[in-house]
Amino acid sequence: MESSRTRAPSRVFIARLIGTSVFDPLGDAVGKVRDVVVLLEARGNPRAVGLVTEVASRRRVFLPLSRVTAIEPGAVITTGLMNIRRFHQRNVETLVVGELLDRVVTLRDGSGTVTVRDVAIEQDQGMDWTVTRLFVQRGSSGPLGLRRGESLTVRPEEVAGLAGSAAQQEATALLATMEDLKPADLADALRDLPQASQARVVAELSDERLADALEELGDEAAVAMLSSLDAARAADVLDAMQPDDAADLVAQLPQPKAAELLSLMEPEEARDVRRLMAYDDYTAGGLMTTEPIILPPEATVATFLAQARKAEITPALAAVAFVCRPPLESPAGRLLGLVHIQRALRERPQKMVGSVLDTHVDSVHAQDSIGTVTRLLATYNLTALPVVDDAGRLLGAVSVDDVLDHLMPDDWREADEAVTDEMIERSANA
Secondary structure, eight states, X not given: OOOGGGOOOSOEEHHHHTTOEEEOTTSOEEEEEEEEEEEOOSSSSOEEEEEEEEOGGGOEEEEEXXXXXXXXXXXXXXXXXXXXXXXXXXXXXXXXXXXXXXXXXXXXXXXXXXXXXXXXXXXXXXXXXXXXXXXXXXXXXXXXXXXXXXXXXXXXXXXXXXXXXXXGXXXXXXXHHHTTOOHXXXXXXXXXXXXXXXXXXXXXXXXXXXXXXXXXXXXXXXXXXXXXXXHHXXXXXXXXXXXXXXXXXXXXXXXXXXXXXXXXXXXXXXXXXXXXHTSOTTXXXXXXXXOSOEEOTTOBHHHHHHHHTOTTSOHHHHTEEEEESSOOSSSOSBEEEEEEHHHHHTSOTTSBGGGSOBOOOOXXXXXXXXXXXXXXXXXXXXXXXXXXXXXXXXXXXXXXHHHHHHHSOTTHHHHHHHHHHHXXXXXXXX
């Protein structure tokens, strides 16, 4: 009897396939399906040629369908051979999720336009995979009396415009695949999209979600993405970013554009960005954020924990609270000490943070070098370090993630792929 692991189902719907785990012949998971690559040929049905698979370190690679032995509910089984070099889309290739889902096409029977909601592929006798069905939805009633929102399944040859302009595609399906991605993964996904698809997704993302992604992109990609927005939207996104990241990004813009965006930002946010831009990049002032957790000594442990739970507080900054005299917004009053979250978790919620201070941690001045900051973070095993002025007033805090970003090479996001490739090649030759 034929094994179920060598028998493919008669029809596979792509939208349901996204997120499915990919396994090698031994049953070890090697990645997840993120998209399917098809060729929209002039004659005949579109041909599916491979899967875009996300493997370790969030890299997306191309897995030819010729190396897939079975597609089952919840699992894609491969021969175990995978090229781990990053996937780069060719001009003749089309991504189903990235470019076809939510595309508006025209029914050849004259009954109007429909939106592609899913695409089905089937394996023929020659073991090739082809697109055989489109699951579509009508946006408005047509001459044949089909109701608004009615769904139907058609063959590819029954529609026109499947290979039409990408402008016909909405962003709904793309956004659905990115909904649960962490900011760094979202940044990678946006970077991999065709430019037209990227623009549509960026237009639909919330300001906060886009701000998170821009903070994880390299300078060049982030500047290009921000510059593609209208000025008002760009200013709103900068408002939603961490002040230090926003300052780094604005500093990369042409002076007239930077001045325009700063004038459109919220006054308080713009003030913080201008203040940070005044410092050199590799100093404590250039690295710091102006929005750490700042509390008065009479605040309770419960207040600290509530602040640390806020979504906009990064994990590095959530690990410590800076206790100061008023005012409590940067630049704040005199720094009294730090409260570490581990210590706070051991105390009663009603206890005042002023009674559990760590006063033995050195602070840095805005002009101190990144080397000084790094040594102190390592010495005290901290995730964030206070930056003060000559009078001991808190200006901000430098977090360990910002230090790492500045210590890494400018092209570290691309460089790590080369390192990974070399490690895998060495392992294969061992």
